[in-house]
Amino acid sequence: MGVGNVWINFWVVLNQIIERVTSFFRRCAFNVLSMGSIPIHVAFIMDGNRRFAKKKKLAEGAGHRFGYLSLVSMLKYCFEFGVKYVTIYAFSIDNFQRSPEEVQSVMDLMLEKVELLIREESLVNQYGVRLHFLGNLGMLSEPVRKALEKAAIATSNNNRAVLSICVAYASTDEIVRAVEKSCEEKWDEMNLKSANGEGNDLGKELVMAENGENFITLADVEKHMYTTVTPEPDMLIRTSGEARLSNFLLWQTSSCYLYSPSVLWPEINFWHFLWAILNFQRNNLRLVKKRKQL
Numbered sequence: 001m002g003v004g005n006v007w008i009n010f011w012v013v014l015n016q017i018i019e020r021v022t023s024f025f026r027r028c029a030f031n032v033l034s035m036g037s038i039p040i041h042v043a044f045i046m047d048g049n050r051r052f053a054k055k056k057k058l059a060e061g062a063g064h065r066f067g068y069l070s071l072v073s074m075l076k077y078c079f080e081f082g083v084k085y086v087t088i089y090a091f092s093i094d095n096f097q098r099s100p101e102e103v104q105s106v107m108d109l110m111l112e113k114v115e116l117l118i119r120e121e122s123l124v125n126q127y128g129v130r131l132h133f134l135g136n137l138g139m140l141s142e143p144v145r146k147a148l149e150k151a152a153i154a155t156s157n158n159n160r161a162v163l164s165i166c167v168a169y170a171s172t173d174e175i176v177r178a179v180e181k182s183c184e185e186k187w188d189e190m191n192l193k194s195a196n197g198e199g200n201d202l203g204k205e206l207v208m209a210e211n212g213e214n215f216i217t218l219a220d221v222e223k224h225m226y227t228t229v230t231p232e233p234d235m236l237i238r239t240s241g242e243a244r245l246s247n248f249l250l251w252q253t254s255s256c257y258l259y260s261p262s263v264l265w266p267e268i269n270f271w272h273f274l275w276a277i278l279n280f281q282r283n284n285l286r287l288v289k290k291r292k293q294l
């Protein structure tokens with residue numbers, strides 16, 4: 001055996017030992033934290049990828065590639081910790097206004113990684129995660145849309161957790177669409193009543209509308225949101241120190257704990273995640289009370 005091979009074997013074994021030791025410490029830390037409340041649903045705004053590339057003097061696209069690695073680590077920590085739902089802001093409708101090269105580069109990355117995520121041995125299958133894509137998917141190119149549909153179908157039998165990936169997403173777009181659908185549904189219902197000669201009911205509804213009562217209810221709108229498969233997030237982590245929602249889950253986050261560490265997304269690590277959970281646990285009692293009052 002050459003000296004080169006000895007070194008390679010040494011590195012492989014060393015990395016395995018490091019992974020086992022860190023995994024042991026992770027489990028210890030999780031066991032301690034599990035005594036407190038665990039968020040059921042965590043959402044991420046993965047901010048700071050381009051700034052990371054700039055800081056490290058890398059090509060812009062490299063920032064998003066490193067960002068993907070952080071995403072995989074965060075998913076692993078979430079699912080190891082027992083989080084059941086994770087939602088990520090992968091591409092906003094506003095992001096389409098970036099240069100065509102950048103849009104293409106993120107789309108290529110998404111295509112490549114979604115293919116990886118549905119492989120048999122992937123993290124998604126290891127943790128039994130169903131992939132759910134939400135947003136105005138009609139804005140995507142056909143190959144990307146087809147790849148996302150394929151991934152959703154390939155993971156549809158996984159039932160231990162859900163990863164919702166928001167692509168071509170804007171919360172205001174989601175709300176407008178849900179209100180439109182609710183109105184259409186209501187009009188159809190009224191037309192049916194009128195066709196069945198139930199004029200009285202129809203009359204009552206028109207009087208209600210004239211009196212300023214709601215023509216459609218919160219429940220009507222909620223039924224048409226993209227997020228019906230998940231409960232509301234308990235914690236939203238946005239990296240790079242920004243404490244804004246940037247049109248992400250505006251409807252769903254009224255009593256969600258927002259945590260915004262100053263670290264850039266590709267730099268986020270286990271300790272940031274742990275610290276986020278600790279902060280969540282400190283604030284959760286107050287938020288649970290608030291939710292009950294709503």
Ligand SMILES: CC(C)=CCC/C(C)=C/CC/C(C)=C/COP(=O)(O)OP(=O)(O)O
Nearest residue numbers: 046047048049050051067068090110113114
């Ligand atoms: C399979 C899959 C879902 C892959 C997703 C990969 C990934 C990390 C996408 C992030 C996309 C994005 C526009 C992030 C925001 O950072 P930014 O570009 O706005 O960076 P900045 O805040 O520094 O400008």
